Amino acid sequence: xxxxxxxxxxxxxxxxxxxxxxxxxxxxxxxxxxxxxxxxxxxxxxxxxxxxxxxxxxxxxxxxxxxxxxxxxxxxxxxxxxxxxxxxxxxxxxxxxxxxxxxxxxxxxxxxxxxxxxxxxxxxxxxxxxxxxxxxxxxxxxxxxxxxxxxxxxxxxxxxxxxxxxxxxxxxxxxxxxxxxxxxxxxxxxxxxxxxxxxxxxxxxxxxxxxxxxxxxxxxxxxxxxxxxxxxxxxxxxxxxxxxxxxxxxxxxxxxxxxxxxxxxxxxxxxxxxxxxxxxxxxxxxxxxxxxxxxxxxxxxxxxxxxxxxxxxxxxxxxxxxxxxxxxxxxxxxxxxxxxxxxxxxxxxxxxxxxxxxxxxxxxxxxxxxxxxxxxxxxxxxxxxxxxxxxxxxxxxxxxxxxxxxxxxxxxxxxxxxxxxxxxxxxxxxxxxxxxxxxxxxxxxxxxxxxxxxxxxxxxxxxxxxxxxxxxxxxxxxxxxxxxxxxxxxxxxxxxxxxxxxxxxxxxxxxxxxxxxxxxxxxxxxxxxxxxxxxxxxxxxxxxxxxxxxxxxxxxxxxxxxxxxxxxxxxxxxxxxxxxxxxxxxxxxxxxxxxxxxxxxxxxxxxxxxxxxxxxxxxxxxxxxxxxxxxxxxxxxxxxxxxxxxxxxxxxxxxxxxxxxxxxxxxxxxxxxxxxxxxxxxxxxxxxxxxxxxxxxxxxxxxxxxxxxxxxxxxxxxxxxxxxxxxxxxxxxxxxxxxxxxxxxxxxxxxxxxxxxxxxxxxxxxxxxxxxxxxxxxxxxxxxxxxxxxxxxxxxxxxxxxxxxxxxxxxxxxxxxxxxxxxxxxxx
Amino acid sequence: xxxxxxxxxxxxxxxxxxxxxxxxxxxxxxxxxxxxxxxxxxxxxxxxxxxxxxxxxxxxxxxxxxxxxxxxxxxxxxxxxxxxxxxxxxxxxxxxxxxxxxxxxxxxxxxxxxxxxxxxxxxxxxxxx
Ligand code: SRM
Ligand SMILES: Cc1cc2nc3c(=O)[nH]c(=O)nc-3n(C[C@H](O)[C@H](O)[C@H](O)COP(=O)(O)OP(=O)(O)OC[C@H]3O[C@@H](n4cnc5c(N)ncnc54)[C@H](O)[C@@H]3O)c2cc1C
Ligand code: SF4
Ligand code: FES
Numbered sequence: 001x002x003x004x005x006x007x008x009x010x011x012x013x014x015x016x017x018x019x020x021x022x023x024x025x026x027x028x029x030x031x032x033x034x035x036x037x038x039x040x041x042x043x044x045x046x047x048x049x050x051x052x053x054x055x056x057x058x059x060x061x062x063x064x065x066x067x068x069x070x071x072x073x074x075x076x077x078x079x080x081x082x083x084x085x086x087x088x089x090x091x092x093x094x095x096x097x098x099x100x101x102x103x104x105x106x107x108x109x110x111x112x113x114x115x116x117x118x119x120x121x122x123x124x125x126x127x128x129x130x131x132x133x134x135x136x137x138x139x140x141x142x143x144x145x146x147x148x149x150x151x152x153x154x155x156x157x158x159x160x161x162x163x164x165x166x167x168x169x170x171x172x173x174x175x176x177x178x179x180x181x182x183x184x185x186x187x188x189x190x191x192x193x194x195x196x197x198x199x200x201x202x203x204x205x206x207x208x209x210x211x212x213x214x215x216x217x218x219x220x221x222x223x224x225x226x227x228x229x230x231x232x233x234x235x236x237x238x239x240x241x242x243x244x245x246x247x248x249x250x251x252x253x254x255x256x257x258x259x260x261x262x263x264x265x266x267x268x269x270x271x272x273x274x275x276x277x278x279x280x281x282x283x284x285x286x287x288x289x290x291x292x293x294x295x296x297x298x299x300x301x302x303x304x305x306x307x308x309x310x311x312x313x314x315x316x317x318x319x320x321x322x323x324x325x326x327x328x329x330x331x332x333x334x335x336x337x338x339x340x341x342x343x344x345x346x347x348x349x350x351x352x353x354x355x356x357x358x359x360x361x362x363x364x365x366x367x368x369x370x371x372x373x374x375x376x377x378x379x380x381x382x383x384x385x386x387x388x389x390x391x392x393x394x395x396x397x398x399x400x401x402x403x404x405x406x407x408x409x410x411x412x413x414x415x416x417x418x419x420x421x422x423x424x425x426x427x428x429x430x431x432x433x434x435x436x437x438x439x440x441x442x443x444x445x446x447x448x449x450x451x452x453x454x455x456x457x458x459x460x461x462x463x464x465x466x467x468x469x470x471x472x473x474x475x476x477x478x479x480x481x482x483x484x485x486x487x488x489x490x491x492x493x494x495x496x497x498x499x500x501x502x503x504x505x506x507x508x509x510x511x512x513x514x515x516x517x518x519x520x521x522x523x524x525x526x527x528x529x530x531x532x533x534x535x536x537x538x539x540x541x542x543x544x545x546x547x548x549x550x551x552x553x554x555x556x557x558x559x560x561x562x563x564x565x566x567x568x569x570x571x572x573x574x575x576x577x578x579x580x581x582x583x584x585x586x587x588x589x590x591x592x593x594x595x596x597x598x599x600x601x602x603x604x605x606x607x608x609x610x611x612x613x614x615x616x617x618x619x620x621x622x623x624x625x626x627x628x629x630x631x632x633x634x635x636x637x638x639x640x641x642x643x644x645x646x647x648x649x650x651x652x653x654x655x656x657x658x659x660x661x662x663x664x665x666x667x668x669x670x671x672x673x674x675x676x677x678x679x680x681x682x683x684x685x686x687x688x689x690x691x692x693x694x695x696x697x698x699x700x701x702x703x704x705x706x707x708x709x710x711x712x713x714x715x716x717x718x719x720x721x722x723x724x725x726x727x728x729x730x731x732x733x734x735x736x737x738x739x740x741x742x743x744x745x746x747x748x749x750x751x752x753x754x755x756x757x758x759x760x761x762x763x764x765x766x767x768x769x770x771x772x773x774x775x776x777x778x779x780x781x782x783x784x785x786x787x788x789x790x791x792x793x794x795x796x797x798x799x800x801x802x803x804x805x806x807x808x809x810x811x812x813x814x815x816x817x818x819x820x821x822x823x824x825x826x827x828x
Numbered sequence: 829x830x831x832x833x834x835x836x837x838x839x840x841x842x843x844x845x846x847x848x849x850x851x852x853x854x855x856x857x858x859x860x861x862x863x864x865x866x867x868x869x870x871x872x873x874x875x876x877x878x879x880x881x882x883x884x885x886x887x888x889x890x891x892x893x894x895x896x897x898x899x900x901x902x903x904x905x906x907x908x909x910x911x912x913x914x915x916x917x918x919x920x921x922x923x924x925x926x927x928x929x930x931x932x933x934x935x936x937x938x939x940x941x942x943x944x945x946x947x948x949x950x951x952x953x954x955x956x957x
Pocket of ligand 1: 567568569575577606607608609610611612614640646647683685700701718719720721722723759
């Protein structure tokens with residue numbers, strides 16, 4: 001203080017720090033900055049080295065940095081500040097009575113204030129083999145050295161855990177020349193930081209770089225030979241070879257010392273806003289603590305904690321209030337950012353932008369006019385800006401419309417915040433449609449020339465006619481040029497999740513070879529993260545129709561009836577309708593049905609309007625057993641629940657009826673055997689009548705056959721439901737084979753063209769009978785090709801869904817997790 | 829016959845027993861059945877398995893974002909609050925749930941309702957179904 005007077009330095013208070021890591025040393029720096037002379041400081045470190053930047057271990061593993069480059073405080077820092085570093089000697093014991101700590105080597109150090117900054121321990125999943133040689137964690141420099149030694153020999157690496165840490169390990173190891181497989185328990189990589197859409201993009205990128213990514217993959221055991229790891233095995237039996245297994249399945253706060261000293265601990269060491277534990281002389285900071293219920297695994301919160309801690313230790317208390325965190329993945333060439341709560345919710349609004357051609361996905365979650373979360377992939381330039389708005393809880397209502405385009409675009413404020421104004425500000429030669437190379441000037445010219453709707457623009461100058469991602473821009477131009485109100489609304493979009501129509505989506509699935517739902521959503525710029533209950537079933541159908549044999553059905557995108565293969569009733573039970581081919585049955589079938597009714601106490605059994613029997617009131621748990629019994633009598637699912645072929649009604653026909661002209665019953669059975677199991681845009685009903693008296697009501701069916709002396713009249717597009725529509729006559733054929741071929745071709749045309757949930761009647765009225773006839777008859781090959789595609793699809797789809805369930809597939813759909821019973825009831 | 833350590837939370841098993849994008853059920857003797865949901869984004873929620881409209885089993889609906897569409901008449905119910913969304917009005921009770929170390933826990937007192945005189949909640953046991 002005073003340079004002249006030499007007073008004896010008072011005995012300084014003794015501060016002991018356990019943990020020479022990021023938080024421990026930062027806390028010391030903060031204290032020194034406030035009052036360099038106050039404490040006599042000793043730091044214990046389990047690692048035999050000076051303080052370094054742990055987060056940069058990833059670049060060290062990847063070969064992008066050396067250890068020297070990541071040291072934060074070298075030995076000179078300790079020396080200059082009079083700090084004693086006890087390295088490579090962990091503290092084993094805290095004696096709160098004596099106020100001392102005892103290290104492994106037996107060193108006893110007294111303290112006035114003690115700071116615990118022991119960080120976290122890697123979580124070792126409790127499976128057999130986790131202690132084999134070659135199973136490593138990723139936490140400190142020794143781990144990195146172990147991995148580098150293994151990588152030198154090349155070979156296979158398995159990383160368990162597809163979070164931040166696991167993916168950085170995988171990246172490093174694959175740059176070091178190992179063949180890497182990432183095994184992740186959850187379906188989405190980095191599911192804590194990323195939503196499904198961004199996780200999908202990340203996965204694609206990593207797979208493109210040669211990594212194998214296994215999600216929803218639960219590691220069951222690590223196999224070894226002579227104590228050394230050789231591979232892993234998953235719950236489902238999959239085996240993966242491995243010379244090294246990296247456990248990156250999570251971390252847990254290192255609370256052992258604190259617990260041993262009876263300090264209050266839950267998940268972490270419980271601290272107050274000044275980082276003080278349940279003992280006023282013991283503080284804790286970093287990943288080992290739990291503050292207001294939260295534990296952190298990132299560095300940003302530690303810096304804030306260290307400031308409050310130092311304020312407290314130097315008697316100028318401030319108080320830490322918890323942190324909002326953001327994440328970036330340190331894998332070169334992958335830009336990814338996430339912050340806050342992006343799980344959304346009822347009062348939240350998702351603003352999504354997808355740009356498939358540039359591989360960009362952005363999602364900002366807004367609640368009450370404020371940003372609460374953000375996920376950015378591919379373009380993270382605005383990450384910090386969003387994060388800043390989020391932390392400051394800034395009201396963004398004024399820039400809401402332009403928010404997703406980023407800071408440069410939105411923060412112009414006022415005029416520029418209006419997307420129309422932003423588009424108006426573009427120069428005439430700015431490109432609007434990248435696919436067709438159409439400039440703004442050209443679009444405006446074509447609007448002025450009379451193209452007053454989106455469709456008209458598309459057909460005149462082609463803008464937005466291909467991938468459609470510039471639709472918004474074209475709509476803005478229409479609004480600017482014609483005035484907001486003059487814009488005629490374009491064709492209806494599939495649902496509010498997309499600006500594409502059903503037709504667009506069906507066409508683009510084929511053109512762009514889109515094969516799974518998340519891919520469709522990404523490529524076609526869906527504005528919701530995982531769609532809604534109206535687009536998901538539609539996409540599932542479009543994909544299974546487009547890629548028979550390849551597409552794997554997505555059960556969770558199906559309506560309950562198609563998921564449980566039975567019709568849900570108003571009381572939550574199900575009805576079961578087995579197929580009765582052409583309305584024919586036998587004593588054996590009737591007996592089996594009667595047995596099921598009795599055995600499962602079904603309250604009702606009824607003859608349906610579709611010529612078969614419906615068993616009511618079956619519980620979801622009993623369904624597989626009911627089906628097993630019906631299967632045993634040779635009966636399969638009647639698909640009474642499906643957007644699928646329902647029934648083929650027949651009349652008795654020439655075999656018995658005095659007016660019958662052909663074997664309508666026989667043909668009906670043959671047609672049903674050909675078409676059952678096929679999924680369609682909507683339900684599909686067929687009937688075959690033996691003569692024009694039409695007892696099977698064939699002329700109100702989707703496909704109806706009326707037999708006549710000279711052959712078969714084929715009728716299409718009938719409907720007996722809400723709005724009755726009689727069929728149109730398609731054509732007349734002479735043989736059963738032709739009738740069946742036409743039937744298959746017509747169904748396939750409907751399957752490939754109609755919108756989901758559009759029955760043949762409205763479809764036919766929308767497209768016109770002439771269009772349908774021209775599709776079928778203009779080219780003589782067409783019928784054969786359509787019918788062949790139908791048969792190909794049937795190769796994969798004509799399977800009885802009941803049989804699989806009866807044999808135990810998807811058990812979880814039919815069983816409860818468990819039952820909860822109060823104990824006293826148990827004893828009663 | 830039970831080692832009846834009655835904690836605040838009831839362990840109902842591992843997270844892996846419910847596939848993302850699906851839900852499963854837990855019947856409760858003497859109370860309403862519970863539906864446990866796992867969203868596509870990996871979150872878990874528990875609600876009484878009854879739609880506020882006409883008691884449709886919500887566990888059987890299509891799950892999207894953090895809402896479920898009821899299988900009976902397509903009301904959309906928030907998994908977070910149990911409220912009907914959009915123009916519909918009504919609310920399904922939610923059950924506090926937490927996930928810890930790969931296991932799902934329900935708040936015991938919300939599962940086993942206390943009696944009319946606010947007696948303490950009886951102990952409960954989870955029996956494998
Ligand atoms: C069981 C049955 C009534 C009966 O007891 O006879 C029936 C029952 C139902 N019909 Fe039907 N329809 C039944 C024959 C019919 C018929 C007659 C026919 O097929 O010859 C028609 C008129 C013909 C037609 O479809 O063109 C018919 C026209 C409808 C409609 C209106 C369809 C339309 O396009 O307008 C619906 C509503 C819908 O599908 O959206 C419907 C919907 C339903 C649903 C699925 C209502 C629902 O969504 O839950 C009922 C389910 C009952 C269940 O749980 O099993 N049902 N329904 C018949 C089952 C036939 C079968 O064996 O599979
Ligand atoms: C590879 C990797 C990459 C990461 N990347 C990022 C990132 O990009 N962004 C981000 O925000 N975070 C990242 N993290 C997390 C970040 O490193 C941690 O949040 C941070 O290091 C926590 O600091 P800490 O001081 O609490 O723990 P640590 O830094 O682990 O320090 C604790 C220290 O205490 C020592 N210790 C433990 N017990 C004792 C004992 N009994 N006696 C003496 N010493 C003991 C330990 O050896 C360790 O050195 C990454 C972590 C790793 C491992
Ligand atoms: S007519 Fe109406 S009430 Fe009768 S089964 Fe069909 S849908 Fe149900
Ligand atoms: S019962 Fe749920 S919507 Fe009617």
